Amino acid sequence: MSMTIPTDVTAPVLVVGAGPVGVTAAAELVRHGVPVVLIEAEPEPKTDWRASTFHPPTLELLGELGIADQMIAEGLVVPRFQHRDRDAGLVAEFDFGLLRDETAYPYRLQLNQQHLVRMLVERLRAAESARLVFGARVLGVREVDGGVAVTVRTGDGETEIHGSHLIGADGANSTVRQTLGIGFAGHTYPERFLIVSTSVDLRELIPGLADVNYVADPREWLFLLHTRESWRAVYPVPVDQPREVALDPATLQTQLQKIAPRSEDYPIVDRQIYNVHQRVASTFRLGNVVIVGDAAHINSPVGGVGLNSGIHDAMDVVRRLVRIRAGADAEAELTAFATLRRRVALDYVQADTHRNTERLKETDPARRRANQDELRAITADPDRHRNWVRRASLLESVRRFGIARLPEPTATAGSPDATGSPEATGSPDATGSTGGAASDRPAPAGAA
Incomplete structure (x- = not known):
């Protein structure tokens, strides 16, 4: 063909x-x-x-x-949306509103x-x-x-x-x-990525959090994303961690509590793990x-x-x-x-x-x-x-x-x-x- x-x-x-x-x-x-x-x-x-x-x-x-x-x-x-650092906190906030004329x-x-x-x-x-x-x-x-x-x-x-x-x-x-x-x-990246979604509003636990956040960390980076249904956390799964362990409710709770400590367990709406x-x-x-x-x-x-x-x-x-x-x-x-x-x-x-x-x-x-x-x-x-x-x-x-x-044809010499x-x-x-x-x-x- x-x-x-x-x-x-x-x-x-x-x-x-x-x-x-x-x-x-x-x-x-x-x-x-x-x-x-x-x-x-x-x-x-x-x-x-x-x-x-x-x-x-x-x-x-x-x-x-x-x-x-x-x-x-x-x-x-x-x-x-925000760029954050696990240790330094908020680094920079970017504004798509700057595109309003375009x-x-x-x-x-x-x-x-x-x-x-x-x-x-x-x-x-x-x-x-x-x-x-x-x-x-x-x-x-x-x-x-x-x-x-x-x-x-x-x-x-x-x-x-x-x-x-x-x-x-x-x-x-x-x-x-x-x-x-x-x-x-x-x-293919050696680590898999895991998405876990919760109905908890992370803005109530992390002051100043935007609806979309990229969090740099040399040990375990993540990004946090808000939709109408849930808050979503995405993070890498260690290469040697079995799939069933990564998706185990206890492991998911540990991961979410590391992001924002909470007195109660996080309700889990959805979870997915995939190769990238x-x-x-x-x-x-x-x-x-x-x-x-x-x-x-x-x-x-x-x-x-x-x-x-x-x-x-x-x-x-x-x-x-x-x-x-x-x-x-x-x-x-x-x-x-x-x-x-x-x-x-x-x-x-x-x-x-x-x-x-x-x-x-x-x-x-x-x-x-x-x-x-x-x-x-x-x-x-x-x-x-x-x-x-x-x-x-x-x-x-x-x-x-x-x-x-x-x-389109170019205005300069050549093609x-x-x-x-x-x-x-x-x-x-x-x-x-x-x-x-x-x-x-x-x-x-x-x-x-």
Whole structure:
């Protein structure tokens, strides 16, 4: 599937995976009048508490989809987040309100991802142009005349579903990606991460706590996150600690009491433990098949950009597919998607989330003090502060690379770089300076 094949523009687009990225892709296709078949291995949408942050440019896109107002009504608007240190306490507070002149959503929205899935699945079930196939496990993908075909196994046996294109949004263990033999290079962190959620309001126990907090500590870093349902603590699990011990109620109570001592036990709402990776697919597209979200790139949750960048992937490729159906050059559109979105995954998502994680667990005392001094200096300088939150919110990457934007000609001698995006003048980094590749820049932390 190395080349685009001629497609039947009356055929549906196939979307594999009914997580937040897949249902967003399906809903955006329906909004543009494109028929869609949504294929999901589970019999019902999953209830997953893992991701819960929606950044400003993501809310802009979901606003165009007509779902942002409902999300805001159910979620928690959080304009500020804090960097803290276990010993030093509050280090710096960052304010997304500095983006009010650039976006209608100068904040992050805390809303567990399953709520977006619920909202959009309800919409898709009511749409005549959407067909939902749940309880269908993908067995294979192949080219056919007029597009692609996916073989699935349901309770009734095996069947083949045809479409013009296929969007693989089936997660980190993507069957679509593996079936196509696409590489997924990177690394896995030695420690696992644990999320434990409680109904206790941590603000009553920790004075001055924000709704989102990153706490550096050389022994056990953590971040604390507030949603309408609960407070969530995320921390690393020692490499040698068995899974059943880490999830044992007594262990969870010990961990929570270390965060904020309490006379009574903490009520536990939810708990999850999972491996964390930094991986990017070798390509985001083969022929008329594309992969998006965790199927294309997975990263540390420290920064809260994985879900957001996945939604950006979905919106980008859907709008390109709409243009292809209207007569645009299919090869140019799909190549631009694969190239630009992979560049963002490498230069922003991977680079920033890895540095965010390393900063929180820094063990060298001098480097820890230097990190703290730098964070304080950034918040004290309005320009640097604004540039920092522009990058942390992914507003910089969206404004720079756009969504469904073809490469633009450069005004300088030569030709566009490998992404098709001009690089002659550089762009502001997280400290407010310019120049240098994005992967060489200091990375801000957002919210998970």
